[in-house]
Amino acid sequence: MQIATWNVNSLNVRLEHVLAWLEKHPVDALALQETKLTDDKFPRDAIREAGYETVFTGQKTYNGVALLTKTPAEDIAYALPGFEDDHKRVIAATVNGVRVIGVYCPNGQALDSPKFEYKLAWFEALASWLNTELQNHDKLVLTGDFNIAPRPEDTYDPERWEGRILCSPPERAALQTLLDAGLADCWRLFDEREGRHRFTWWDYRNGGWARNAGLRIDHVLATPALVDVCRECKAHVGERGRKRPSDHVPVVAEFDV
Template sequence: MRIASFNVNSVKARMANLVDWLRAAGPDVVCLQELKTIEMPTEEVEDAGYNVRYVGQKTYNGVAILAKESIEVEEERLPGEAEDEQARYLQALIGGRLRVASIYLPNGNPIDTEKFPYKLRWMARLRDQAAGLLALEEPLVLAGDYNVCPTDGDCYDPAAFRDDALCQPESRSAFRRLLNLGLTDALMAIDPGPRRYTYWDYQGRALERNNGLRIDHLLLSPQAADLLVDAGVDRAPREKEKPSDHTPVWCELDI
């Protein structure tokens, strides 16, 4: 089973590219982020062979799960802060055998505003949710745009991002606390080489120069990590006309 995470940066604007990629790459499960719409158009995705579940939000955020098998939704918001209505988390059981969550973690910039404490609170809530899911001792993939570069090696120019929320010590510490629950970073387990990015800015020929960031991650429970066969980054969608600024990261499980 191939599981992918893809921040599409407006699903309506990228629908043609998304469907082309689905047909070409054929992932079994896809977690989408940044839909930027209340109502996601689903007909073309369904015609490509996928079931669709999503939670949308006008102009911002929005997450979805696509799967060739059945999707049983379990959570449509991240628990822990009842007043938080942002559409950033969707959790489901796929085919009765794999639990996944599509995650769009807050960016947190500028760091001198309320946006950064909100990011850290959200990460603490995600850790609590992950701890509960790990207690089930079942295959689990927490997939999404985490808006965190875990190390300086995940950023093409650490000095330039010193004041960015993606690279703050507090953000990285919160990400480590999540991993320390027993989660495995799928891409790093398979291909820990340098400059393996998932995001490139539209400006300054960033893609051509490989001036990118690794902020999209697939975190696996021990039961899923035991089944890990392969993982990688698919740059093809980023190289298309009018692409998202992200590209899919994927892993393959023998499940």
């Protein structure tokens, strides 16, 4: 079973990219972030023609998440229970016996911003809900754009990024809370990458892609039952080099289930 995540930074702009990628890489489940579409505009028919069912929750201009699955999704959830939030950042469903949770985590903007406090509160709510989900599902994947680089080596310039937004101790502690709950970072199960293959995001500004000024902020976290059968986890970095690309690339994990 292959489970993928991709922040497409506007599905309206990147739909053809997604369809072309799925034709080459027919994963079992694909979690999308930043679809930036209201639900009435979601391209359900085009995706169905490509062989995928869809569940989604979106809003205009910002946020928006979706799950594309080869088989119908069950037991769908669209938000963090008990956390009042108008932002569409969470979607979850059970696919072939695996609980798949797709998230678009807040960016936080700056360490002294109210958005940073919102980010930490949001992660706290996610951790609380995750504990409940883990009690009900031994096979669970939490995946998406986390807007956190876990380690210094997950940035192109550790000295520059250390302590800044996306790399601050409170953010990394929030991510570690999810790992401590019983998940593992599938990326770290395999050999260290070199060059572009170390990262999943490159800024549009200042020639980020050309300079390989990237970060690893898109993750696939899994329970022990899936970690034990994880055969691969990698970024499809070639998508960043396409015309009008997203600033993120797909990350795919493969499990023998």
